[in-house]
Amino acid sequence: MYSAVDTVWVLLGAALVFFMQAGFAMVETGLTRAKNAGNIVMKNLMDFSLGSIVFWVIGFGLMFGVSASGFIGTPDFFVQGDYATGEIPSYAFFIFQTMFCATAATIVSGAMAERTKFSSYCIYSIIISAVIYPISGHWIWGGGWLAGLGFHDFAGSTAVHMVGGVAALVGAKILGARIGKYDKNGKPKAILGHSITLAALGVFILWFAWFGFNGCSTLSASGEATPAMGKIFTTTSIAAAAASTGAMLITWIRYKKPDVSMTLNGALAGLVAITAGCDAVEPWAAAVIGLIASFVVVFGVEFVDKKLRIDDPVGAIAVHGFCGAAGTILVGIFALDGGLIYTGDASFLGVQALGVVCVAAWVAVTMTVVFQILKHTKGLRVSKAEELAGLDIEEHGLASGYADFMPVCGTDFIATGGIDENGNAKLELESASSASFEKAVPVERMPREASAGAASDVKMTKLVVIANQSKFEALKSSLESIGITGITVSQVMGAGMQKGHSEYYRGVEVDINLLPKVKVEVVVCRIPVDTVIAAIKEALYTGHIGDGKIFVYDVENVIKVRTGEEGYEALQDEE
Numbered sequence: 370m371y372s373a374v375d376t377v378w379v380l381l382g383a384a385l386v387f388f389m390q391a392g393f394a395m396v397e398t399g400l401t402r403a404k405n406a407g408n409i410v411m412k413n414l415m416d417f418s419l420g421s422i423v424f425w426v427i428g429f430g431l432m433f434g435v436s437a438s439g440f441i442g443t444p445d446f447f448v449q450g451d452y453a454t455g456e457i458p459s460y461a462f463f464i465f466q467t468m469f470c471a472t473a474a475t476i477v478s479g480a481m482a483e484r485t486k487f488s489s490y491c492i493y494s495i496i497i498s499a500v501i502y503p504i505s506g507h508w509i510w511g512g513g514w515l516a517g518l519g520f521h522d523f524a525g526s527t528a529v530h531m532v533g534g535v536a537a538l539v540g541a542k543i544l545g546a547r548i549g550k551y552d553k554n555g556k557p558k559a560i561l562g563h564s565i566t567l568a569a570l571g572v573f574i575l576w577f578a579w580f581g582f583n584g585c586s587t588l589s590a591s592g593e594a595t596p597a598m599g600k601i602f603t604t605t606s607i608a609a610a611a612a613s614t615g616a617m618l619i620t621w622i623r624y625k626k627p628d629v630s631m632t633l634n635g636a637l638a639g640l641v642a643i644t645a646g647c648d649a650v651e652p653w654a655a656a657v658i659g660l661i662a663s664f665v666v667v668f669g670v671e672f673v674d675k676k677l678r679i680d681d682p683v684g685a686i687a688v689h690g691f692c693g694a695a696g697t698i699l700v701g702i703f704a705l706d707g708g709l710i711y712t713g714d715a716s717f718l719g720v721q722a723l724g725v726v727c728v729a730a731w732v733a734v735t736m737t738v739v740f741q742i743l744k745h746t747k748g749l750r751v752s753k754a755e756e757l758a759g760l761d762i763e764e765h766g767l768a769s770g771y772a773d774f775m776p777v778c779g780t781d782f783i784a785t786g787g788i789d790e791n792g793n794a795k796l797e798l799e800s801a802s803s804a805s806f807e808k809a810v811p812v813e814r815m816p817r818e819a820s821a822g823a824a825s826d827v828k829m830t831k832l833v834v835i836a837n838q839s840k841f842e843a844l845k846s847s848l849e850s851i852g853i854t855g856i857t858v859s860q861v862m863g864a865g866m867q868k869g870h871s872e873y874y875r876g877v878e879v880d881i882n883l884l885p886k887v888k889v890e891v892v893v894c895r896i897p898v899d900t901v902i903a904a905i906k907e908a909l910y911t912g913h914i915g916d917g918k919i920f921v922y923d924v925e926n927v928i929k930v931r932t933g934e935e936g937y938e939a940l941q942d943e944e
Contacts, residue, residue, distance in 0.1 A: 372456035375589045379461045382585020386468035389578040390417050390475060395571030396637075397479035400562035400630060400683045404759025405483045406770035415491055416475040420498035424470045429463060432503035432511045439514035442507045455589055465585070469529050472582075473502045476533025479683030480541045484548075484756050487764045489743045493540070501735050502532055505728045519717065520724040521704065524586040526645030526696040527728050534690020535732040537681065538673075543740045544749055546680035548756055557674050559874040560682070565629050572633045576609055579640045583647045597648055604647045605640065608659035612639025615663025623667075624873040631667055631875060634684045638666035641689055642696030646704055654703035661699065662692045671876045684875065694725045827937040829924035830898045834889040835863065836909050836917035841887045847908035848891065851900055855940070857890040886917075892924055894937055 394413040398406050427444060433452055434442030452459045474494050481490070508515040509528045522528050551557055562568060583605045587594040616635025620628035639659035643650075650658065669687030673679050679686065701718030702709045709718050743749045750756075755763035761770055836844060841858070848856060863886050872879040893901055902919060909917045929939035 370456070371453070371458050372589075372591060374591050375456045376458060376461050378585055378590035379457050379465050379588055382581040383461075383465040383468050385578045385581020385585065386465070386472065387417075389468075389472055389575055389582065390414075392571045392574035392578060393472075393475050393478070395567045395574060396633070397482060397571075397683050399564040399566065399568030399571060400479070401482045402560070402759070403563040403769070403771055404761055406563070406761065407765050407767040408487065408760035409478065409482060410770075411487065411765060412478045412490055412494075413475055416478060416494050417471040419491060419494050420471045420474045421467050423495050423499040424467050424503070425463075426499070428470060428499045428503040429466065431500065432466070432506045434507075434511070436507065436511075436513065439508070439512070439517060441504050442511050442513075456591075457588060462588070465588075469525060469582075470498050470502055470506075472525075473529045473533045473536075474498050476530065476685050476689045477537045477540055480537035480681040480685040481544055482682045483760065484750050485540075485544060486748055486751055487760070489747055489749050492743060492747075493739060496739050497532075497536060497736070501536075501732060501739075502529075505532060505731050508728070509724070515720075515724045515727070518720050518723070519707075520720050521649060521700050521717075522645045522697055522724070523648045524583045524644045526641060526643075526693045527725055529693075530641045530644065530689040531693030531697070531725065531728060532732050534686055534688070534693055535729050536736045537685045538679065538690055539733055539736040540740050541679050541681050541686065542677075543737070543744060546678070547682070548753060550680045551678060555678055557678070557877045559877040559879040561874055561879070562630065562682070568630060568633055572636050576606075576636060576640065579605055579609070579644075583644055587648075600652075601647045603652050604650060604655035605643055607652050608643035608647075608655040608662070609636045609639040611656040611659030612636060612642070612663040612666070615660045616667055619663060619667045620876075624876070626873075628873065628875065630684075631670065634666050634670065634688050635663045637688045638662040638692040641692040642699065644693075645697040646700035649700055649704040649706065650708075651703075651705065658696060658699050658703065662695060665691050665695050667876070674875070674877060694729065697725050698722050827894050829892060829894040829927060829936070829940070831890065831892045831922040831924050832898070832901060832905070833920040833922070834891075834905055834909075834917060835861070835886050835920075836889070837915060838885055838887045840909050840917070841889070843908040844889060844905065847904045848889075848901070851904050852896060853891055853893065853901065855891065859888040859890075861886050861888045884915075892927060892940060894940055 390413055394410050397413070398409045401409060425448060426446060429448050429452075430445030430450075431442045434445050434450070436442050448459070448463055450459075452462050454462045474497050477493070477497075478490070506528050507513045509520060509522050510516070547560060549558060550560060580602055584598055584601050587597055587601070590598065613632055613636035616638070617627045617632045620626075620631045639662045642658050642662035642665075643655050646658070647655070666684065666687045669691040670681075670684045673681055673684075673686050681687070698718070698721050700708070701715075701721035704717065705711060707714070707717035709715055740749060751760065751763065761767040834844065838860075845856070848854075862884065872884075891901070898921065902921075905919055926935055927939040928935050932939075934941075
């Protein structure tokens, strides 16, 4: 007989942990560039799809099958045996564990983003889900040798997250950095993610779904598990809150402003760190663990980026690898049952440390073999040209993940300059179209003298404004207040001769040669130019470097296409 309540609880947990795939996809997509958004989503989807199949075929048996050695379970192809746990049926337990396997696999996606061959990534995903994750998982959750020693990892700080984090470290190291990430002296250069809002959405999704990841790992919602459920939810959330707060304060002190992406990583760091001991520590200890995780993730990201010179676009190595290890070891200090601060005995702490080292070594060795074989056979990395163009178009034939948000020009241009000695693209534009304009739509030209009120003697002036994107609404409102409604707006990249002020992204000073700007163009004749300039300056002025520039040009003529009106008359309804 099975318990309906317990079964529903575990299945609810499976659904929540599945939702974490969406969270990982949003975090990774947001912290990488738009030209690779489709590739990131595909990798997350196939992590789950391929991983689910091979875990069902072989991985689950290797993880939970009976073994005499405690090293590997007996293979059980397609899960034929009975793995009922407590009062939940076998299939409920299987699908719950499948979601954890998929989580471990998908962690690597972000660390190896923007330069990995999709086909090679799929092979990696199959191997980690079929063999590598299940074997170390057997040691911890399948009755293996670490479980026999008393190793405690309630929901997977080591079994899931550190496995993914170490695999990410190995993969990103073997793969190499993205083009332009490091200069010739090895100094890291910031490569900004394209959507911090997507990354934030992903973090909120993960925080929400983590209640299923940790809370439902009780595998029961009745009996002794009932009071534990509330405590697990509490410690999980407190650790995340403490870690995100800590990361915010650390970056505020170090970078003079609170770093958004690091603070988001801080929340994930706290969640990863508390996962091992969420059932075993008090809420105050969870807050301490979260605070420690905030230091681990901030300095861990900087260490990986600047000292190891490993390019991890999303911080997966620090968040999952370093914080997974730290959180597991901290259980040996703060656990109510056996923790060092309660017993004065370091034996439990030693077991926790031993488990972390052994699992890390297992994953590091096996993943090194896997990635090296891939690198020297079918290849692990895309070509330089493919990387520059973006994996969306090269790997999936997807012109843009945001097609409706990008204007398409009549003539396409391609970069043909190759790569310079620093690994940066040399931009030499070459027309990708030789289409003739002979068949262009004919336009009937209206003689100037036929234009009513041409007013050729009225002076027309064009003003081009380059400003920070954040100032656009204020600028538009200021122009509207003096009667100007006809404007042209472009999103551009650029920097002035002063090179702007220092900005930081994930602890790295942003290369300010090209910053996102907005270009606003207006043509005026009725309203005095000085009045327009004064309105623009009022809207943009802060007194800091980067307030923008105003360029003033004389306009010879303006022609309205629809009516043929010219000069002043063509601008009548524009100002």
